[in-house]
Amino acid sequence: MNDRYISLAHGNGGRYMRELIESVFAKYFGENDLNVQVDAATIMPPEGELMVSTDGFIVKPLFFPGGDIGSLAVHGTTNDLAVSGAVPLYLTLCSFIEEGFEIAQLDKIVKSMAEAAANIGVKIVAGDTKVLPRGEGGGVYFATSGVGVKNPSLNIGLHQIQSGDKIIASGSFGDHGICVMLAREQFGLSGELFSDSASVTPLTSCAYLQPGLKFMRDPTRGGLVSVCHEMARATGLDIELSELDIPIKDEVGSVCEMLGYDPLYLACEGRVVAIVAADSADAFLQQWQALPDGSDASIIGEVREGDGAVSLRTELGGERFLEELEDDPLPRIC
């Protein structure tokens, strides 16, 4: 295929589309995993219960320090499976590409996607490609659906959360949100800031083996506070966070201060928040801190009797209520 840019013909179901799929998608996903000649993939059902998750990916810019929309589309769905207690096995991929998009860019994105999938050990087994007329898309959008097999020894969920449980974060908050915003907007700020976009499977696989694990979530859109509200609403218990213990990188903190954002509401793409029984929390924390992605892990708060409120014990010893996110803090970032 010699085309440099995507045209509407690449979505028409004919030769152009076949060539695009063969020369870009199949090239990276491998013939063994992705059979481009069938309408439906055959997979062997694994033993145990299956879990399914789906997610859409819109991000501007498509490439940002620490990641791109391709790796994000793999991590997003597999992370949802992993924090729910499943080992991700298979993914399907829908691509919505804008007419005029450079095929070299698409190639880079699909390559990054394939690398992310290989690192996790997940196979992309089916896909679809659509082309949107020029001006009707943001370059490229993806939707991925994932299937995983549930770890049979786990009994985690919102219903397990009790008063006294500790809240453990795997790393710092706000990195992805601020990084993407700085890459998109011309604030004249620059720094050594990278998105946290990553697979959380090393963290979750480690967590599955620890006693006292009750619940996990990856704080994406809406950030840490949205995860806390989800837990508070489901349990009727209070969530109290400790400002001093929440890891926030200095660069993120100062950009937030300058621009009026709150890192606790910003998206992460490679962090996990875990609820762990109080007597197991210290041991759990040590296990996470020993992992490369968990070196900044910290016990950031606890679950308390109450009426479903989320609050922050401030550095000064005061209390700040953390309201549920209402207005969008940023244009969409994931």
Add this chain to the structure above:
Amino acid sequence: MGISAKQWLTLIHEMPISQPIKIMNVCGGHERSITMSGIRGALPKNIELIPGPGCPVCICPEEDIYQAIQLSLHEDIILVAYGDMLRVPVNVKKSEARTLEQAKAAGARIKPIASPMDVIQIAEQNPDDTVVFFAAGFETTTAPTAAMIAQGVPDNLKILLSGRLTWPAIHVLLSSDSPGFNALVAPGHVATIMGPQEWAFVVEDFNLPAAVAGFSPESLLAATYSVIRQFESGKPFLDNCYPEVVKPTGNVGAQKMLSEVMTVVDATWRGVGTIPKSGFALSEPYRYLDVNEHFPGYHDDARKRAGEMPPGCDCAKVVMGEIYPNECRLYGKACVPRHPIGPCMVSDEGACRIWWAHTKR
């Protein structure tokens, strides 16, 4: 290294405080920082922090917002306004557009902006349209507007000016029978432009402690410490607890632009009334930019409840520090950020919005 917020807090707790002190702030940014860092709850019980007239959106005259809505609906113009002005309600019948947002939904061409530079861009991008900039704000936003005008604006740009000065509102409060506070934390951004001396009247005319503060908990607690010490010693003076940014003269260049482009006039504050010498108007050489010169007849002061806060809403009392936000009957019940009734629940600078977002309900 300076003194940390925690250390200031310890110093305050160690100070003997002989009687309750009520300290007013005049800046939405101060109130937000106080509330978000939990300063109020961390201070000794006999120190009260009172949010005062520090939200430009809250005191923006109802008549001006009405005028902006009507202009956007009835004239072939593009209206440009700061984002948080779009949801402030005016007092009209339910069948009419109550906010700029509703006017926009009804087809008016309204563009929200974050900085005056966006205004020039919009005017240049739409050379065949008249663009009206609804320039509401305190000195901090009016000064950049003055600079923009002084540098020259596209021919198709007109101004609906609704700028206000902060200190006259404090002067009015202090001149009243019951000011409701006995020390002032003065706004750092305003002092950066106008100079700290603008606030000397608090000490000289009313013998009350005053300190200019920045927006970090450290600076706010330093100012709090300063005014308590002044109060206890009985020797008030104007302290500057934001010296790294606030210079003794202020920003002379910005002041020059302001006095070239604008004159100071008596002006109305929503729910408060007219405050002498508290507003900006375009000076004679720039009056040709005034939207009233081009589209007269939209400033209807004869309407029912024109200029007032909405019925049942206590925003006027909140703005003047007479009550705390949660003492309003509508707070958190009929009036929440999603359906604001009063202007203080709309803007991030408004005390009700800040309290609703960050304090226990």
